[in-house]
Amino acid sequence: MIWYALAAFAACDAISATALVLSPDDMPLESRFGAAAFAGLRFDTAFVGGDTRHASVLAGLHHLAQLGATDRDWVLVHDAARPGLTPAMIHALVRAVEGEGGADEDGPDAAIGGILAVPVPDTLKRADPASGGQPEAVVRIGATVPREGLWQAQTPQMFRLGVLRQALQEALAAGAVVTDEASAIERLGLHPRLVNGSLRNFKVTYPEDFALAELLLGEGAEAGPAKP
Numbered sequence: 001m002i003w004y005a006l007a008a009f010a011a012c013d014a015i016s017a018t019a020l021v022l023s024p025d026d027m028p029l030e031s032r033f034g035a036a037a038f039a040g041l042r043f044d045t046a047f048v049g050g051d052t053r054h055a056s057v058l059a060g061l062h063h064l065a066q067l068g069a070t071d072r073d074w075v076l077v078h079d080a081a082r083p084g085l086t087p088a089m090i091h092a093l094v095r096a097v098e099g100e101g102g103a104d105e106d107g108p109d110a111a112i113g114g115i116l117a118v119p120v121p122d123t124l125k126r127a128d129p130a131s132g133g134q135p136e137a138v139v140r141i142g143a144t145v146p147r148e149g150l151w152q153a154q155t156p157q158m159f160r161l162g163v164l165r166q167a168l169q170e171a172l173a174a175g176a177v178v179t180d181e182a183s184a185i186e187r188l189g190l191h192p193r194l195v196n197g198s199l200r201n202f203k204v205t206y207p208e209d210f211a212l213a214e215l216l217l218g219e220g221a222e223a224g225p226a227k228p
Contacts, residue, residue: 001204002029003037004083004217010041011087014094015076017067018043021060054178058168061161071162074098074113077181078156084200084216089116090156096195097158113159114193115182116201117151124150154197157181163188 002020009018020029024047030038044067048059057077064075076093078085093116100111128142157180159167167184178184182192204213 001083002080006041008085012090019046019063021046021049021056023049061165073161075161076156076158081204093195112190114195115157116154116197117194118197120147120150
């Protein structure tokens, strides 16, 4: 799955550097799959991952700074568990965000940043908290949640490196739980842009999702690294 995400970013001229954040005890991808599998993909492996996504992203930002990125540079954070990402999706996000503020990068209309997301199409139900509690418990509907105006967040999520670092550091200091970069930015009182993504860009979460991912990737499967 990591290969497909790296390949999507490598195919975008707008991306000048890519940092793959892994845990300190992870094995380099080239050692596991062979260097030839990743030939032509532009990325730098950073063994700085933390115990949470929050910590890993923050460490990744510091690593990008070591590679020469400045606080004014845009950074895109992506989940490796979303192998369906395409270069077209990345370009759509970059165009939407960079075009939002025009030439006035420091004025009140300057682009804040944005994320790929899709409007929620399904009827949403909130479980009755009184019906849970045990693994075998029968969970019942507590309420129907209106889906109007609701979007399902995806990645990449694109923000200025310095602003995102500040947002993540302040959230960490406050003990706030942020499940994505946009929620940290929102704590600063900012309102990132929602850019239409794609259902193809879903997150592989459950065991059955692997079969769906293989089906969606389909014709491109032979381009990836050999299975270990």
